[in-house]
Amino acid sequence: MTLGGMALGRLAVIPALAVAALAVAVMSACGGESPAATVESTARVADAAAAVSPGGLILYVGRSESLAGPIIEQFAELTGIDAEVKYGGTAELAATLLEEGDRSPADVFFAQDPGGLGAVEGMFAPLPASILERVPEWARSPDGRWVGVSGRARTLVYSTAALSEDDLPDDVWELAEPRWKGRIGWAPTNASFQAMVTAMRAVWGEDRTREWLEAMQANDPVVYPKNTPQVAAAAAGEIDVGMVNHYYLFRFLAEEGDSFPARNYHFRAGGPGAVVMVAGAGILETSSNRDNAEKFVDFMLSQAAQQYFAGQTFEYPLVEGIETSELLVPLDEVSRPDVLPRDMADLEGTVRLLQETGALP
Amino acid sequence: MALGELAGSRARVFAGSRGRGSRPPLVLLMPAALVGAAVLLPVAYLALRSLEAGAEAWDLLLRPRTFAILARSLLLAAAVTAASAAIAAPLAWLTVRTDLPLRGLWSALTALPLVIPSYLGAFLMVTVIGPKGLLQGWLEPLGVERLPSIYGFAGAWLILTLLSYPYVLLPVRAALARMEPGLEETSRCLGRDAWQTFRMVTLPLLRPAIAAGSLLVALYTLSDFGAVSLLRFETFTWAIYVQYGSFARDAAAVLSLMLAALALGILALEAWTRGRSRYHATDAGGRRPPAAVRLGRWRWPALAFCAAVVALALAMPTGLLAYWVVRGLAAGETMPLLWSRMWNSLFVSGVAAVVTVAAALPVAALAVRYPGRISRTLERVGYVGFALPGIAVALALVFLGVRYVTPLYQTLALLVFAYVALFLPAALGSVRASLLQVSPALEEAARGLGASPLRALYSVTMPLARSGALAGGALVFLLVMKELPATLILSPIGFETLATSIWGAANDAFFSRAAVEGLLLMLASSVPMAFLALRSEVRER
Numbered sequence: 001m002t003l004g005g006m007a008l009g010r011l012a013v014i015p016a017l018a019v020a021a022l023a024v025a026v027m028s029a030c031g032g033e034s035p036a037a038t039v040e041s042t043a044r045v046a047d048a049a050a051a052v053s054p055g056g057l058i059l060y061v062g063r064s065e066s067l068a069g070p071i072i073e074q075f076a077e078l079t080g081i082d083a084e085v086k087y088g089g090t091a092e093l094a095a096t097l098l099e100e101g102d103r104s105p106a107d108v109f110f111a112q113d114p115g116g117l118g119a120v121e122g123m124f125a126p127l128p129a130s131i132l133e134r135v136p137e138w139a140r141s142p143d144g145r146w147v148g149v150s151g152r153a154r155t156l157v158y159s160t161a162a163l164s165e166d167d168l169p170d171d172v173w174e175l176a177e178p179r180w181k182g183r184i185g186w187a188p189t190n191a192s193f194q195a196m197v198t199a200m201r202a203v204w205g206e207d208r209t210r211e212w213l214e215a216m217q218a219n220d221p222v223v224y225p226k227n228t229p230q231v232a233a234a235a236a237g238e239i240d241v242g243m244v245n246h247y248y249l250f251r252f253l254a255e256e257g258d259s260f261p262a263r264n265y266h267f268r269a270g271g272p273g274a275v276v277m278v279a280g281a282g283i284l285e286t287s288s289n290r291d292n293a294e295k296f297v298d299f300m301l302s303q304a305a306q307q308y309f310a311g312q313t314f315e316y317p318l319v320e321g322i323e324t325s326e327l328l329v330p331l332d333e334v335s336r337p338d339v340l341p342r343d344m345a346d347l348e349g350t351v352r353l354l355q356e357t358g359a360l361p
Numbered sequence: 362m363a364l365g366e367l368a369g370s371r372a373r374v375f376a377g378s379r380g381r382g383s384r385p386p387l388v389l390l391m392p393a394a395l396v397g398a399a400v401l402l403p404v405a406y407l408a409l410r411s412l413e414a415g416a417e418a419w420d421l422l423l424r425p426r427t428f429a430i431l432a433r434s435l436l437l438a439a440a441v442t443a444a445s446a447a448i449a450a451p452l453a454w455l456t457v458r459t460d461l462p463l464r465g466l467w468s469a470l471t472a473l474p475l476v477i478p479s480y481l482g483a484f485l486m487v488t489v490i491g492p493k494g495l496l497q498g499w500l501e502p503l504g505v506e507r508l509p510s511i512y513g514f515a516g517a518w519l520i521l522t523l524l525s526y527p528y529v530l531l532p533v534r535a536a537l538a539r540m541e542p543g544l545e546e547t548s549r550c551l552g553r554d555a556w557q558t559f560r561m562v563t564l565p566l567l568r569p570a571i572a573a574g575s576l577l578v579a580l581y582t583l584s585d586f587g588a589v590s591l592l593r594f595e596t597f598t599w600a601i602y603v604q605y606g607s608f609a610r611d612a613a614a615v616l617s618l619m620l621a622a623l624a625l626g627i628l629a630l631e632a633w634t635r636g637r638s639r640y641h642a643t644d645a646g647g648r649r650p651p652a653a654v655r656l657g658r659w660r661w662p663a664l665a666f667c668a669a670v671v672a673l674a675l676a677m678p679t680g681l682l683a684y685w686v687v688r689g690l691a692a693g694e695t696m697p698l699l700w701s702r703m704w705n706s707l708f709v710s711g712v713a714a715v716v717t718v719a720a721a722l723p724v725a726a727l728a729v730r731y732p733g734r735i736s737r738t739l740e741r742v743g744y745v746g747f748a749l750p751g752i753a754v755a756l757a758l759v760f761l762g763v764r765y766v767t768p769l770y771q772t773l774a775l776l777v778f779a780y781v782a783l784f785l786p787a788a789l790g791s792v793r794a795s796l797l798q799v800s801p802a803l804e805e806a807a808r809g810l811g812a813s814p815l816r817a818l819y820s821v822t823m824p825l826a827r828s829g830a831l832a833g834g835a836l837v838f839l840l841v842m843k844e845l846p847a848t849l850i851l852s853p854i855g856f857e858t859l860a861t862s863i864w865g866a867a868n869d870a871f872f873s874r875a876a877v878e879g880l881l882l883m884l885a886s887s888v889p890m891a892f893l894a895l896r897s898e899v900r901e902r
Contacts, residue, residue, distance in 0.1 A: 058854060064865035065857070066874060086771075087857070087865060088849040091606045092752065096850050098610065099759040105771065105854075119608040189590070189603050222512075225590035228870045229484065236493035251870035255685075255692055351607040361430055361600040 054080040057292040060097065062090030062111045063279065071308045075299045081292050090116035091191060097123060097284075107287040108296055110149070112279050113191040115347045117146045124282035125290075127297065134301045135318040139278045142342040148278030149300045150309040151316030153246040153334055154196050155264040156273070157234045168241070168265050172200075172273025175241070176215035184221045185230045185242035188359040192227070192245050192277060198350045199272040202343035206353070213357040235262040243273070250314040250327060270335025276316065277344075385731035386814045393723040397739040400746050400782045403757035404621055407614045407749075414611035421612050422619060427600070431623070434597040437517055437589075438582040438627075444522040445578045446571055448670060449529035454559075455663050457537040459654045467667045468534070469891050474674035475527035475836075476886035478843035478860060480587025481867060481879055482524050485678040487511065487591060495681070517594035523674040524588065525581055528836070529574030532791050535832040536570035537563075539798060542651030555654065569797050573790030576631050580624055580748040580786065587845075597623075598750045605752055617753040624748030628741045679883060682876040689873020696877045699862070703885055706858040709773060710841040713780040714788075714834040720781050721788035721833060726818060729796040730804075740793075744786040751846035754783055758851060771853050779847045784840045788833035795829020796822065835889045842886045859885070 061068050065087050076083045086093070090112040097104055097120045104123070111117045124145035132144050139148030156175075158168060169175060175184055187193050200209040222239050224230045230242035231252055252260050267274045281300060283293040299305055306317040310324050316331045317324065324330055354360040411418070421427065455461050456468040474482075489495045490511055497508045511519065544566070548558040589596045597620055604613035656663055689696060724743050727736040746754060758779050762770040769775045799822050807817035823830075843860050852858070859882040866875035 064869040064871070065862065066866050066869055066871045084854040086852075086854050087861065089868075091608070092846065092850055094608065095605055095610065095752075095756055096759050098608070099756050100763045103763045103767070115607075189606055191606065194607070223593045225593075226868070228868065229487070229591065231870070232488070233491075233493070236491065238491060238493040248870055255689060255694060255870070255872050257692060347607060348609075351609070360603055361426060361595050 054082075055289060055292055056082040056084065057289050057296060058105055058107045059083055059085045059296070060093045060106045060109045061085050061087050062093045062109070062116055063087075067313050068110065070312070071300075071305050074304065074308075075296060078299070079292075079295060081295065083296070094119045102286050104284055104286055106284050107289045107293040108281055108283055110279075110281040110300075111146075113152075114195055114277055114280070114341060114344055115191045117141070117280055117282060118341075118345050118347060121145050121282070123284055123286070125285040125287070127283065128294065131294070131297055131301065138276075138336075138338075138340050139318050140280070140341065141282070142340065142345075146280050146282035147297060147301070148280040148318050150279050150306075150313070151276045151318055151331060152192065152279060153266065153276045153316065153331075153336075154192065154273060155244060155246040155266050156241050157231050157244045157249055157262050158241045158265055159234045159237050159239070160261045160263055161237055162240045165263075165265055169267070170269035171267050171271045172196075172243075173212060173271065175243075175273075176212050176219060178219065180241070181219045182222075183240040184216070184219060185224050185233055185239040186216070186221045187224045187226050187230060187243070188354055190226050193243065194347060194350050194354070195277050195344060196243070196272060196275055197354065198344050198346060199275040199337060199339050201346070201350065201353070202339045203272045203337050210353060210357060213353065213359055217358055231262060235260055237261075241265075245277075246328070247314040250325075253327075264329075266329055266334045268335070270337055272337050272339075274335055274337065275339060276331070276334065276336045278318065279315070385727055385733075385736065388815045389723055389727050389731070389818070390735070393727045393736070393739050396720045396724055396781075396785070397742045399720075399778070400785055401742055402761060403749065403754045403782055404618070404745055406757040406761060407618050407621070407753060410611060410614035411618050414615055418609070418612040418615045422615055427616075430595055430597055430600055431619075433514075433595060434583055435623075437514065437521070437594065437596060438579045440514075440518050441521045441525065441582045442575045442579045444518065445526035445529050446575050448522065448526045449574065450533055450564075450567070450571060452526075452667065452670065453530050453533040453537055454563075455667065457534050458651065459656050459663070460660075461656060461663055461667070462660065467671070469887065470671045470675060471667060472527045472530055472890050473883065473887055474524055475531075475839045476842060476883050476890075477524055477675075477678055477879075478587065478845065478863070478882075479521070479524055479585050480591070480845070481863060481875070482678055483520050483588040483591040484867065485681045486520050486523075487516075489677055489681055512593045514594055516592040517589050517596075520588050520592060521582055521585060523670075525578045526670075526674075528577040528581065528787075529571060531832050531836055532570040532574045532794055532829075533567055535791060535828050536567050536794055536798070539795065539828050540566055540651070545651065570794045572631055572634065573794050576627070576744070577747065577787060577790060579627055580744065583620060583624065583627075583748045584750050586750060601750050601753065605756075610756075613753065617749055620748055620750075621745050624745050625741060627748075628744055632737070632741075679880065682879045685872045685876035686880070689876065692873075694871075694873045696874050698877065698881075699857075702857050702859050702862055702878070703881055705856060706842055706860065706882070707885055707888075709776065709780075709858065710838045712773070713777050713784070713841045714838040716777055717781045717784055717788045717837045718792065718830050718834045721785055721792045722823075722830070724785075725789055725792040725796055726822070729793060730801065730818075740789065743789050746782040747784065747786045749783075751783060751844060752850070755779060755847040755850040758782075758847075762851075771851070773853060773856070776848070776851045776853070776856075779851050780837070780841050780844065783844070783847060784837045787836040787840055788830075791829045791833030791836065792826060793829075795826040795832075799825045838889050839886055842882060 059072065061072070072083055072085060075081070093109065094111065094116040097106065097109060109120060121141060121143070126144050127147055132140050132147055135148050139151065140146065156168060197209065200212065204212070222233070224233065227244040227248045230239070230244050231248045233239050234242045235252065246264050249262060249264050252262070281297050283290065283297065287293050301319055303322065306319045306322045309315045310317045310322055314325055314328060316328070351360065452471050456464055456471060461467060487494065490508065492507050492510050494508065497505055545558050545562050548562045553561065584598055586598050586602050589599050590602070597616065601613050601616045601620070604616060686696070724739055728740040758775060762775045766775070803821050804817045807821045808814065812820070845860050845864055848858055849861055859878050863875050863878045863882065866878065
């Protein structure tokens with residue numbers, strides 16, 4: 001290497017170092033933001049007490065921003081509350097809350113499934129009766145620590161090219177019959193599927209559920225990681241039926257039009273295969289914005305928010321007097337099994353059963 | 362004996378007193394030890410959790426099924442690694458050393474599949490080449506009712522290979538670009554033909570780069586969740602995610618720890634194959650561009666090879682994304698373009714790249730210049746994070762961060778720290794490979810002229826290792842652009858990146874939105890790739 005080259009080489013290190021220094025400076029600036037923000041939010045709470053500023057709120061939302069974002073924005077605009085949101089998977093956020101423990105900065109956890117809510121139930125504060133009593137008993141925590149916001153029904157999605165509704169079984173039990181061998185999709189790692197199995201254990205009992213799982217395994221179900229690919233696979237004809245939540249289909253219809261060759265079927269004889277689960281919210285016991293947190297949960301049960309869930313996300317509203325989307329089978333026509341969240345709490349037992357029958361590793 | 366090794370033994374004479382066992386200076390040892398300790402934090406946390414875990418969690422570890430899953434993971438890692446090296450080595454040679462038409466374009470395109478997140482890439486590929494995918498639809502008029510199933514081992518192997526061969530491609534390309542042409546020329550002068558020269562000179566000299574890249578592929582395959590879950594191949598990481606999904610955090614910690622142990626085993630294996638060879642040139646080397654190999658009529662098969670790889674790994678997924686955008690527009694879907702997310706992605710990836718390379722430098726320098734037990738341990742420790750599932754590292758940092766560095770919790774500083782812990786090996790491999798090619802004799806000369814060890818390193822070695830540092834930085838940049846679990850869990854509130862919003866949209870079947878952002882992600886990631894490709898072109902001219 002020539003002397004000139006060496007000098008050039010050294011010169012080129014300088015911008016690199018400058019970038020590094022800048023990065024460190026920026027990072028320490030970002031790092032410094034947090035205490036400043038704490039001071040600010042303390043100030044905000046003081047203001048709120050003086051009824052000047054509505055203050056802030058930190059939300060952990062285990063639902064996608066595409067679904068939950070617009071209604072949270074509406075809440076912020078309406079109340080002036082500065083709602084900051086952390087989006088993520090329900091399981092990941094519940095695990096994060098468990099790791100954070102009593103140091104969690106979160107005020108509210110808005111989860112997609114009862115499993116996620118149940119996992120952190122011990123960290124939630126009791127909700128006031130005025131909030132709890134707006135939804136039916138089956139849609140809220142037995143201890144009054146979380147409340148359902150919208151309903152999600154388990155259904156069978158089927159390929160309209162391969163089957164018509166008359167070909168479909170009355171009850172999820174019948175899917176374990178040999179004639180369905182190789183035609184079924186399921187997602188044993190999915191939280192909603194696991195909730196359905198918990199409902200089976202509550203309705204059928206442990207032994208019959210085990211029997212069903214074993215017979216299903218013998219039927220060679222096609223394993224999917226979650227709901228969306230199952231709906232796509234049913235439409236593509238990769239499977240004839242898939243065990244999913246009801247609302248994914250409507251996203252496909254929105255993207256691909258009515259010719260999309262798959263539809264939902266609610267088991268006509270009901271049973272645990274037609275269980276309705278909730279997405280719901282709870283307030284952290286350690287929340288420093290209790291009032292705003294209650295306002296948020298309250299708003300999620302308001303006419304505006306419930307109508308939003310019914311119309312935009314194709315979920316079932318849980319508050320009386322809201323019209324469901326005309327594309328949906330109305331909730332009172334779904335033969336929902338009579339299970340209470342109390343009976344649905346034992347996720348651990350379900351996972352153990354799934355492992356013992358080989359559905360989970 | 363290969364000429365490379367011959368050159369090596371000569372240089373060993375130059376190295377003189379600085380052999381094995383000489384004591385590393387503190388200015389190098391301290392920062393390297395600090396980096397090692399820092400990246401070990403998540404592992405230490407997992408170990409503590411495992412110790413507290415009940416008997417049930419440990420029973421899980423000893424079930425026969427756990428071993429079956431472990432064997433499957435290892436098999437997949439080995440197969441993906443072998444296939445990646447087999448694709449990447451010829452691609453690197455073609456795009457660096459030959460007169461391949463449109464070489465610059467192929468350089469940029471062949472590295473790009475790295476920017477596709479595996480959860481998205483696998484979903485796209487299943488949509489196209491699944492048993493009843495789009496391809497089957499096109500073939501239906503020809504009487505094709507169903508394509509062979511891609512689920513299970515074959516699909517996971519194919520798709521992970523297509524998404525991860527660039528881990529080998531990038532370091533090999535960097536090594537080729539700075540290789541001293543004299544050795545190959547000498548070999549040709551001594552009467553060996555082009556193929557013999559490649560096999561006996563070039564390939565042995567490339568071995569550290571191929572090994573460094575292969576190591577990344579193997580460890581990445583162990584830690585991948587997105588592709589294996591969609592392709593239904595039950596691996597160890599998949600089992601760990603299942604445990605986290607049912608909130609069995611102790612069991613997840615035990616399994617993660619086992620994965621870390623497995624990674625250490627793979628590292629030991631790699632070190633064993635590395636042997637005692639040395640690879641540095643006898644002078645500063647590499648500044649004189651080698652003559653491009655004329656491909657002649659081999660040009661066409663070479664072009665077909667590049668085109669096939671790019672078509673499968675890049676054009677197929679991006680084409681489908683573009684189709685989703687068009688279909689979404691036609692159906693009247695709204696697709697908000699959120700530039701702030703793109704900026705967030707670029708910013709945090711850039712910062713993480715610079716910090717990670719800076720952290721890799723002392724560790725790599727120590728490992729190369731002062732080989733010994735300490736430096737070897739530090740280097741291996743640096744690799745463990747890459748084999749761990751992102752969620753395990755992220756949750757460990759949640760626990761530690763919120764308790765012990767509260768002001769930093771949910772700030773970019775902690776997020777960048779997580780990226781360093783996860784992706785240090787990506788920088789370490791490249792930096793190490795380039796340092797290996799710098800002769801210690803040059804440093805000796807600087808020392809002889811009165812420079813301190815640090816100054817010699819800084820003003821002689823570092824400039825020569827720059828291409829490795831840049832390649833490593835680019836790799837980290839791309840990895841951070843698409844990283845998901847740590848970003849979701851550790852990012853500051855309200856800080857969203859392209860990766861997090863693609864995941865959210867794809868999860869709830871907002872395909873056109875996911876597609877727009879997926880395309881943006883690839884576009885943004887191709888900037889540093891293009892820069893790297895262009896830079897080597899300019900230098901070679």
